[in-house]
Each structure stands twice: as structure tokens, then as C-alpha cells.
Amino acid sequence: xxxxxxxxxxxxxxxxxxxxxxxxxxxxxxxxxxxxxxxxxxxxxxxxxxxxxxxxxxxxxxxxxxxxxxxxxxxxxxxxxxxxxxxxxxxxxxxxxxxxxxxxxxxxxxxxxxxxxxxxxxxxxxxxxxxxxxxxxxxxxxxxxxxxxxxxxxxxxxxxxxxxxxxxxxxxxxxxxxxxxxxxxxxxxxxxxxxxxxxxxxxxxxxxxxxxxxxxxxxxxxxxxxxxxxxxxxxxxxxxxxxxxxxxxxxxxxxxxxxxxxxxxxxxxxxxxxxxxxxxxxxxxxxxxxxxxxxxxxxxxxxxxxxxxxxxxxxxxxxxxxxxxxxxxxxxxxxxx
Ligand SMILES: NC(=O)C1=CN([C@@H]2O[C@H](COP(=O)(O)OP(=O)(O)OC[C@H]3O[C@@H](n4cnc5c(N)ncnc54)[C@H](O)[C@@H]3O)[C@@H](O)[C@H]2O)C=CC1
Ligand SMILES: O=C(CO)COP(=O)(O)O
Numbered sequence: 001x002x003x004x005x006x007x008x009x010x011x012x013x014x015x016x017x018x019x020x021x022x023x024x025x026x027x028x029x030x031x032x033x034x035x036x037x038x039x040x041x042x043x044x045x046x047x048x049x050x051x052x053x054x055x056x057x058x059x060x061x062x063x064x065x066x067x068x069x070x071x072x073x074x075x076x077x078x079x080x081x082x083x084x085x086x087x088x089x090x091x092x093x094x095x096x097x098x099x100x101x102x103x104x105x106x107x108x109x110x111x112x113x114x115x116x117x118x119x120x121x122x123x124x125x126x127x128x129x130x131x132x133x134x135x136x137x138x139x140x141x142x143x144x145x146x147x148x149x150x151x152x153x154x155x156x157x158x159x160x161x162x163x164x165x166x167x168x169x170x171x172x173x174x175x176x177x178x179x180x181x182x183x184x185x186x187x188x189x190x191x192x193x194x195x196x197x198x199x200x201x202x203x204x205x206x207x208x209x210x211x212x213x214x215x216x217x218x219x220x221x222x223x224x225x226x227x228x229x230x231x232x233x234x235x236x237x238x239x240x241x242x243x244x245x246x247x248x249x250x251x252x253x254x255x256x257x258x259x260x261x262x263x264x265x266x267x268x269x270x271x272x273x274x275x276x277x278x279x280x281x282x283x284x285x286x287x288x289x290x291x292x293x294x295x296x297x298x299x300x301x302x303x304x305x306x307x308x309x310x311x312x313x314x315x316x317x318x319x320x321x322x323x324x325x326x327x328x329x330x331x332x333x334x335x336x337x
Contacts, residue, residue, distance in 0.1 A: 001025055002073040002165055007087060009036045009061070011049040011276060012104060013078035015138035016166075018053050020076075023168050028060040030068035032079075032087070037063045049276060053142035069094035074102060074165060076132075077120065080277035081107025081187075084116045088123035097126040102151070102162055104132050106186040107279050108286035113293065115183040128153075130162055131179055133186040134237035135245035137252070141171065148172045150237045152179040174237065181233030184224040188287050188301070189243040190280030192216030193254035195304050196247035198314045200255070201262020208318075212300060213240075213247050219298040223287075226294040254280040267308050284308055299324060 002025045006017045009031035021027045031037050040046060044055045062068055069075060069091050079087050084105055095101075101124070103116050114122070117129045134149035141147050151166070151173050153159035159175035167173045176182060192212060199208045220243075221234035233239055246252045257278040260270035271278050288305045291298035303321050306312035 003071065004028070004074045004076060004165070005030055005068040005072045006076045006078055007031075007065075007068060007091070008078035008080070008105070009033070009040055009046065010078065010080065011046065011138035013076070014040075014046040014050045014053060014055070015142040016076060016078060016104065017059065018055060018142055019166065019168065019171055021056055021059060023165065025165065028062060028068055028072075029055075030062050030065060032063065032065075032083075034063050037061050050138055050142055065090055066094045069099075070096075072099075074100050074162075075127075077101060077103045077105060077116075079105060081105045081109075081116060081279055082277075082282055085109065085119050085123060088120045092124045095124050095127050099124075099127045100130065100158070100161070101127045102130045102132050105279075106133065106183075106190060107283050108183075108187045108290070110282065110286050111289070113286055113290055115180065115187070117179055117183060128158060130158060131182050131186075132162060132166065132173070133182050133242065135241040137245065137249055139251045144170045146170050146172070148174065148237055148241070150174045150176050150182055152176045152182040152238075154179065176233065176236075178230045178233040180227060181224050181229030182238040184227065184229055185220060185234050185236075185239035186242060187279070187283045188220045188223070189216070189239070189246050190254045190278075191284045191287050191301050191304050192220070192243055193246035193252055194258035194261070194278075194280040194284070194308070195300050197252075197255035197258020197260075198262040198304075198307065199258075199318065201259040201264075202314055202318065203262075204318070209247060213243055216247075216300050217243055219291075219296070219300060223290055223294060223296045223298060226296050227290070253278050257281070261307065262314050280304070281308060 005028045006013045007030045041061045120129045130153040136147045151159045151162040163173040196212045257270040287301040303317040
């Protein structure tokens with residue numbers, strides 16, 4: 001049994017706390033939001049964000065960060081990505097040397113273009129930072145529906161320790177040394193999911209969805225490879241796996257926000273209506289900045305940025321994507337001469 005604190009009490013933090021408790025660990029949940037902690041303490045259920053998943057009566061819920069960070073075997077960062085830096089900054093004084101942290105949030109910081117594990121390492125240099133990501137909606141994990149995910153760490157034994165802590169008969173964890181690839185796939189699939197939602201909202205069909213998924217993973221993997229990640233990672237759980245689930249699931253916040261935009265809502269209206277974090281809105285700008293920095297063509301990411309931030313009508317963005325210059329699907333020169 002390990003002592004684990006989950007930092008962030010949104011739908012994902014709640015589902016992971018439930019899973020880790022079921023695995024026999026001693027789990028505490030921390031949130032900066034006092035009302036969130038009070039509601040969890042009262043109801044032992046996150047009625048707002050993950051109804052139906054009942055937390056044990058003896059689970060400690062706290063807004064005391066020192067209590068949450070001290071003496072634990074593992075800290076799980078599950079706050080929305082825009083708050084990862086401020087949360088890590090606040091954690092620093094309470095984190096011991098060599099403390100293991102697993103980040104489960106998905107995003108890339110605008111302007112600095114840092115991954116979330118880079119940010120945590122920068123803010124808490126004494127910690128050992130790992131990631132856990134893949135196609136894993138909280139609503140399904142919280143019902144014990146079979147799910148697979150990948151634990152990324154620089155050292156194999158560290159990844160194996162994370163695997164051991166989270167693995168259960170319904171939660172299968174793979175290991176990988178490609179932390180960068182895992183994080184790029186996790187963050188940028190949300191941008192493509194917005195596009196898939198927009199296409200659904202416009203009334204387009206399965207052909208369009210398949211095109212966005214296939215060409216979406218092509219542009220994400222081009223970028224990830226240019227940044228030094230392994231292309232296999234983008235064709236794995238934290239790439240195509242997460243992209244498929246996010247583009248097609250009724251649970252997806254990013255797809256739903258895109259759907260509402262496709263139906264004519266503004267970005268702000270869509271985000272308010274979803275009422276949980278829509279990470280793709282934050283990662284879209286970072287994705288575009290990365291594509292410019294590494295000189296990688298990312299037409300879907302560009303189109304999403306134009307719809308979100310430049311008021312381009314969604315139907316016009318799709319039309320422009322369809323009318324781009326003619327291209328080959330693969331670059332290999334295999335033509336018969
Ligand atoms: N919901 C899901 O199925 C999954 C979510 N994720 C990722 O996990 C992260 C969290 O997602 P959700 O739990 O769905 O989001 P959510 O919107 O349900 O909850 C976000 C949580 O962030 C915390 N938070 C909000 N403002 C904060 C602040 N100023 N400072 C510190 N903490 C603050 C709160 O505890 C809040 O409940 C995101 O990066 C998401 O992409 C990853 C896999 C699955
Ligand atoms: O990353 C997630 C599932 O793996 C959750 O994000 P969405 O809710 O946008 O799908």
C-alpha cells in the first residue's frame with residue numbers, strides 16, 4: 001500500500017482517487033477550491049463533475065497543501081493545465097528531494113511552449129516527474145470500464161513503479177521512456193478534437209471525422225518527431241488512442257465545445273456550457289506556435305485557431321482545408337518510373 005495525494009478534485013482527480021483507493025492505497029485529495037473540498041467531504045461524491053462515483057467515508061479531503069504534499073509516496077497532479085505552474089510553485093516548499101510526482105493533466109504552456117512535466121520540473125527541481133496519459137475518460141474509469149493508459153518516465157524502474165500503483169484488472173498501464181511524445185500527443189489531440197466537434201456541429205459525417213483523426217495524427221506526429229519524440233508514441237495510446245476517444249466520445253469536453261461552436265456558439269459560450277476545462281482552447285495557440293517554431297505544416301491546428309481566435313466561420317475553415325494545394329499522402333518516392 002502506498003500513500004498517495006491527488007492534487008485537483010475535478011472529474012479526473014476524483015476518478016483516479018477512486019481507482020487508487022480501490023487498488024488498496026491510502027489516498028488523499030487536495031483542491032485549492034474550498035467549496036469543492038467541502039462538497040466532497042459532505043457528499044463523498046463529486047456530484048457536479050463525476051456523479052455516481054462514491055468515495056470512501058475515510059478518504060481525507062483537504063485544502064491544506066502542506067498536509068497533502070508531506071510524507072506521501074506519490075503526488076498526482078490533476079489540476080487543469082493553466083494552473084499546473086501556479087500549483088507546482090505553491091507545492092515546492094513542501095516537496096522533499098526525490099519526491100515522485102505523476103502529472104495527469106494535458107496541455108502545453110502558451111509562449112514558453114513547455115510541456116507540463118517540464119513546468120513541474122522547473123518549479124520543483126527536487127522532484128522526480130513522470131506522466132500518465134491515454135484514452136481514459138473519467139466517467140468510464142469511475143465505472144470500472146476496461147481502460148488502457150501509458151506511464152512515461154525517464155527511468156524504467158520509475159515507470160514500472162507508477163505502472164504497479166495504478167494497474168488493476170480494469171486499468172491496464174503500459175510503460176514508456178518517451179515522456180515528450182506522450183505529452184505532445186496528450187495536449188494536441190484536444191485541438192483536433194475541437195475540430196472534430198466543430199465538424200459534428202456543422203452536421204458533417206463520419207467521413208469528415210475519419211479525415212480529421214487521420215490527418216490530425218499525421219500533423220501531430222510530424223511535429224512531435226521534429227521536437228525529438230518517437231513517432232511510435234503518436235501511433236500509441238497517448239496519440240491515436242486518445243485522439244480517437246476524444247474525437248468520438250460523448251464524454252469528451254473538447255468535442256462537445258467544438259460541437260457547440262459548429263452549431264454557432266462563440267468560444268466563450270461553448271466553454272461556459274461545458275463547465276469543465278476545455279484544454280484544446282489553451283493548447284491550440286501553443287500548437288500553432290510550435291508549428292511555426294519547428295516549421296511544421298499543421299493545417300487543422302491552424303484552422304482551429306482561426307475559428308477560435310479570429311472569428312473565422314467554421315464552415316469556411318473546413319472549406320479552406322479541403323481546397324488546400326494538392327498533396328501526396330506519403331512522401332516516399334515509390335512511383336514506377
Ligand atoms: N476528465 C477526464 O476524463 C480526463 C481529464 N484529463 C486531464 O486532467 C486535467 C483535469 O481535467 P478534469 O478533472 O476533467 O477538469 P475539471 O474541469 O473537472 O477540473 C479541474 C480541476 O482543476 C482544479 N483547479 C481549478 N482552478 C484551479 C486553480 N486556480 N488552481 C489550482 N487548481 C485549480 C480544480 O480542482 C478543478 O476541479 C485536464 O488537463 C484534463 O485534460 C486527463 C484524462 C482524462
Ligand atoms: O483527455 C481526455 C480523455 O483521455 C479527456 O478530454 P476530453 O474530455 O476533451 O475528451
